[in-house]
Amino acid sequence: MIVVNDLVKNYGKFEAVKGLNLHVAEGQIVGLLGPNGAGKSTTMNIITGYISATSGSVKIDGHDIMAEPMEAKRSIGYLPEIPPLYMDMTVLSYLKFVAELKGVAKKERPAEVKRVMKVTKITDRAQRMISKLSKGYRQRVGLAAALLGNPPILILDEPTVGLDPSQVVEIRELIRGFAHEHTVILSSHILSEVSEVCDHIIIINNGMVVAEDTPENLSKKYSNQSHVTMEIKGNEDEIGAILDTVPYVESYDFGEMVDDVLEVSILLNTDEDKNDDLFYLFAGKKMPVRRVSKESLTLEEVFLKLTKEAEDAETLEATEEDSETEATEESMIDEDASEEIENDESEEDA
Amino acid sequence: MKAIYKKEMQGYFTSMIAYLFMAGFVVLVGIYFIYYCVSNSLTDFSGYVLPATCMWFSLLIPIITMRLWAEERKQKTDQLLLTSPISVTRIVIGKYLAVITLFLITLCILMLYPFMLHFYGDVNWASVLIGFLGYFLMGCSLIAIGFFISSLTENQIVSAVVSAVVILLFFFLNNISDNLPGRARYTILFCGIIVVAVMLVFYFSTKKVLPSVIAGLIGVGAVAAAYFVKPAIFENGLAKFIDWFSVLDRFQNYVDGLLDVSSTVYYLSFIGVFLFLTVHTIEKKRWN
Numbered sequence: 001m002i003v004v005n006d007l008v009k010n011y012g013k014f015e016a017v018k019g020l021n022l023h024v025a026e027g028q029i030v031g032l033l034g035p036n037g038a039g040k041s042t043t044m045n046i047i048t049g050y051i052s053a054t055s056g057s058v059k060i061d062g063h064d065i066m067a068e069p070m071e072a073k074r075s076i077g078y079l080p081e082i083p084p085l086y087m088d089m090t091v092l093s094y095l096k097f098v099a100e101l102k103g104v105a106k107k108e109r110p111a112e113v114k115r116v117m118k119v120t121k122i123t124d125r126a127q128r129m130i131s132k133l134s135k136g137y138r139q140r141v142g143l144a145a146a147l148l149g150n151p152p153i154l155i156l157d158e159p160t161v162g163l164d165p166s167q168v169v170e171i172r173e174l175i176r177g178f179a180h181e182h183t184v185i186l187s188s189h190i191l192s193e194v195s196e197v198c199d200h201i202i203i204i205n206n207g208m209v210v211a212e213d214t215p216e217n218l219s220k221k222y223s224n225q226s227h228v229t230m231e232i233k234g235n236e237d238e239i240g241a242i243l244d245t246v247p248y249v250e251s252y253d254f255g256e257m258v259d260d261v262l263e264v265s266i267l268l269n270t271d272e273d274k275n276d277d278l279f280y281l282f283a284g285k286k287m288p289v290r291r292v293s294k295e296s297l298t299l300e301e302v303f304l305k306l307t308k309e310a311e312d313a314e315t316l317e318a319t320e321e322d323s324e325t326e327a328t329e330e331s332m333i334d335e336d337a338s339e340e341i342e343n344d345e346s347e348e349d350a
Numbered sequence: 351m352k353a354i355y356k357k358e359m360q361g362y363f364t365s366m367i368a369y370l371f372m373a374g375f376v377v378l379v380g381i382y383f384i385y386y387c388v389s390n391s392l393t394d395f396s397g398y399v400l401p402a403t404c405m406w407f408s409l410l411i412p413i414i415t416m417r418l419w420a421e422e423r424k425q426k427t428d429q430l431l432l433t434s435p436i437s438v439t440r441i442v443i444g445k446y447l448a449v450i451t452l453f454l455i456t457l458c459i460l461m462l463y464p465f466m467l468h469f470y471g472d473v474n475w476a477s478v479l480i481g482f483l484g485y486f487l488m489g490c491s492l493i494a495i496g497f498f499i500s501s502l503t504e505n506q507i508v509s510a511v512v513s514a515v516v517i518l519l520f521f522f523l524n525n526i527s528d529n530l531p532g533r534a535r536y537t538i539l540f541c542g543i544i545v546v547a548v549m550l551v552f553y554f555s556t557k558k559v560l561p562s563v564i565a566g567l568i569g570v571g572a573v574a575a576a577y578f579v580k581p582a583i584f585e586n587g588l589a590k591f592i593d594w595f596s597v598l599d600r601f602q603n604y605v606d607g608l609l610d611v612s613s614t615v616y617y618l619s620f621i622g623v624f625l626f627l628t629v630h631t632i633e634k635k636r637w638n
Contacts, residue, residue, distance in 0.1 A: 011638070048433040051636045073435040084430035086357075088364055100353035101434045145430070 001026045001153060001183045002047065007056035009042050009207075016042045018207040019056070024200075026152075029179050031194030031201045032187040033303065039207040040187040041081055044157050047185070048078045060153065074103065077151040077182075081158050083142025087131035091122060091141055094130060095148065102149040116144040119178055136167035143174065154182045160193060172197060191303050203306050210306045228266045228274065231290040232282055239264060242285060248274060261290055351436070354444030355451075362414070362452055371413050372456045378406050383463045393471040395464040396481020401605050404485075404598060407492050408517040414449050415496025416510035419632065423504035432636065442629050446497060450490050457486055477607040484604020487617035491597050492517050494624035501631040523596040527589040537587030538573065545569035 004022035008015070017039045024030050032040050045051045047058050049065045049072065058065040060072035086094055095113045104112050117123045120140040125133065130141060139159065146154060159175060160168040175186065176197055188194050194201055195215040203211040203218075211218060232239055236254050239262060243249050248270050255263030268274060275292045282289050362368035379399060386398040422428040431441050464478045496513040503509050530536070545566055553562040577584060593599060597620065600613040 045429075050429050050433050070435045070437075073433060076433065078429070078433045080426065080429045082426045082429075084425070084427040086361070086427060087425070088361060089357075093360065097353055097357045098430065098434075100356075101431070101436060103435055 001028075001061055002185065003057075003059040004043070004047065005057045005059075007043065007046060007058065008054045009039075009046060009051070010054045016207055017046070017053070020204065020207060020209055022202065022209070024183060024185060026183055027180075028200050029184045029186070029198045031198030032185055032204060033189070033191060033194050033201055034187075034204040035189055038189075038205050040189075040204060041157055042207075043204070044078075044155050044185070044187060045080075048076055048155055049073055050078075050080075074149075075152050077146035077148070077154045079139075079142045079146040079154075079156045079159060081161065083138055083145075085130045085138055085141060085145075088129070090127055090129055091117075091133070092126040094141065095144060098145045099148045104149045112148060112150075116147045119147060120144040120174060136163050136170065139163060139167070139171055140174070143171070147178065150181075152183060154179075154184045156184065156186045158187055158189070160188070160190075168193075203303060205306065226268050226271050227295045228268060228278065228292065229295070230264045230266065230278060230282075230292050231261050232264060233261050233288045233290065234282075236262065238285075238287065239282075242281060242287075246278075246281070351440040351444040351447075354431075354436075354441055355448050358445050358448030359451065362448070367414060367417075368452055371410060371452065372459060374406075374410050374413070375456045376459055378410075379403050379460050379463065387463070387467055391471075393464075393467045393473050394477075395467060395473070396478045396485075396607075397605060399463070400481050400485050401601070404488070404601065405518075405521060407489060408514045408521070411489070411492050411496050411517060412510040412513040414452060415493055415500055415513060416506045417500065418445055418449065418497050419501040419628070420504050420506045420509045424506070428632075432632075438629050438632050442497070442625055442632070446494070446625060449493050449497070453489050453493065454486065457482060457489075474607075480604050480607055480609050483609075484601045484613075487604075487614065488597050488601045491617050491620045491624075492520070494621045494628075495520070498624045498628045498631065501628045520595065521598050523592050524599060527592040527596070530588045530592070534581065534584035534587070537584040537591075538577070540588050540591070541569075541573045545573065 002022065002024040004020060007017050007020040007022075009017040020039070020043060022043075032043070034040050042051070046053045047060070047065065049069050052066060058072075061075050063072040063075075065072045086097075089097070092113065095116065096109060099109045099112055100106075114123070117126060120143050122137065122140050122144060125137060130138065133141065143156075143159070146156070156175065160171050163171060172193065175184070179197065184198075186194065186198060199214060201211075201213065201215055201218055202209055239254075240252070243252050243264075243266065248268050250267040250269045252264055252266040255265060257263075266278075273294060275294055279289050279292055382399045382402050383395070386392055386402070387395060392398060419428070422431065432438070461482065464473050464475075467473050495516060496509075499513045499516060500506075500509045503512075548569055549562045549566040552565045553559070597617070600610070600616055603610040603613050
């Protein structure tokens with residue numbers, strides 16, 4: 001349905017997209033995942049024909065976006081990162097305009113506008129000025145506009161960014177509701193969103209695809225590392241000395257000490273089950289082991305690992321792990337903060 | 351195209367812009383009307399009032415052209431237009447037709463002034479209508495310039511100010527060309543500058559030396575050939591070249607009551623060139 005080959009986009013000397021390849025089959029719901037500035041929006045803008053690529057090709061349903069733009073654009077409904085709304089129009093007149101712009105036949109226009117308003121649940125706001133709508137409702141109007149003409153392909157660029165948590169859930173529900181009737185590409189920098197809605201994930205970073213699979217396979221494939229959490233009776237020095245001699249231990253961290261029992265979280269460079277091995281190791285040294293449990297890497301960790309790898313390629317592996325955990329915490333904090341600020345704004349809007 | 355046209359018209363009339371533009375025109379032309387026609391008891395509306403009010407185009411036209419494309423880019427609504435199954439040419443023409451419709455409506459209101467004179471004296475309707483036609487065509491040409499400037503920026507204010515200055519400049523072209531040195535060598539120097547500029551444009555768009563040099567050589571060859579075949583065209587060439595852009599010059603023919611075909615063709619091609627440049631600018635933004 002969508003075939004992207006060797007896509008390159010340069011802004012002057014800056015390479016935003018470097019040889020990106022995408023194949024999206026009909027009916028798939030694909031999540032384009034990557035940190036901010038990874039090239040997601042650029043890629044989507046090229047696929048929809050808003051900007052042109054420096055080189056490479058985009059084929060929509062067999063039509064090249066550069067050679068046959070009309071045919072290609074007709075089969076796409078696009079919701080850009082900032083919904084392209086005219087603030088001085090009412091919801092109804094805006095949707096009528098977009099329907100006409102997209103070439104929906106005159107007779108079908110009222111019914112079509114009514115249909116998309118119903119799907120996105122904005123029928124009661126039809127006569128409101130768009131400038132008076134809250135951020136969440138504006139996003140819905142943008143979605144409704146993208147759905148007009150029932151295009152087989154939907155491209156949604158960060159559809160939930162800047163919304164408050166309840167609006168995020170609503171928009172996600174909406175997308176899940178109509179997604180099965182379309183081929184969808186959805187971009188996000190939030191992993192949970194993509195893994196919840198999409199059946200296929202493409203992780204991009206620095207303008208390249210770094211991984212591509214179903215959410216389950218992705219976490220399986222990249223979990224050649226694993227976490228083991230142990231509770232051992234003993235002190236830090238003794239336990240550390242023992243762990244230092246084990247070849248498959250990548251790094252370890254000490255947690256709380258309760259009644260002489262120390263919690264240790266260990267990162268292994270293998271996904272094999274080493275629980276028994278570790279147990280006997282400490283048991284052999286007369287150190288009672290209270291608990292051993294193993295967890296594979298979560299999808300979140302896979303994502304961070306993949307997107308960080310390129311940047312920290314030169315730094316030592318040990319420090320890389322440290323910086324990763326730090327970066328996770330930082331970005332989490334950032335995200336919460338920015339969400340809060342945006343919530344405030346949208347409340348003011350409302 | 352129709353969708354764009356309707357949306358633009360709706361936009362003009364739901365905001366203050368259309369009313370501001372029309373009121374501005376009616377009041378300004380009204381002042382001149384009172385001064386020339388009422389105070390001096392003259393019925394020659396197109397001969398006095400229309401040419402006298404031309405200057406105000408520089409203030410009034412940017413009001414309706416400043417937002418044409420700048421606003422779309424600023425609000426990111428160009429993303430909707432450019433990803434819809436409609437060509438840039440159609441978008442531009444749709445928008446342009448909407449602006450000139452607004453201008454035409456304004457002119458229809460202005461027609462009331464000569465109509466008032468009709469009750470108090472003899473109005474030469476043929477010359478009034480021809481005068482209005484010239485006024486309309488000149489306005490349309492300046493609107494095309496305003497549209498082009500709006501496509502260059504995403505800031506409405508910049509778009510308005512630059513348009514006003516450029517339109518003023520177009521009105522002063524006559525004065526400029528009158529004071530230019532007429533000797534052929536200046537024209538040749540000017541042609542040389544043009545050739546170098548074309549070469550640079552070639553070089554920066556293709557980044558290849560050979561085609562740029564070839565383009566330069568062709569340019570030099572053309573100038574040299576023209577000089578040897580007919581040296582006379584280089585006399586006063588600079589002034590002639592600048593006069594070509596003088597939209598006010600052509601308008602004089604209409605004021606004099608002449609329905610001049612060549613001037614009409616001139617205005618239409620002038621509009622065509624600037625609309626083409628607008629389309630090209632919008633297309634080019636997508637490549638950068």
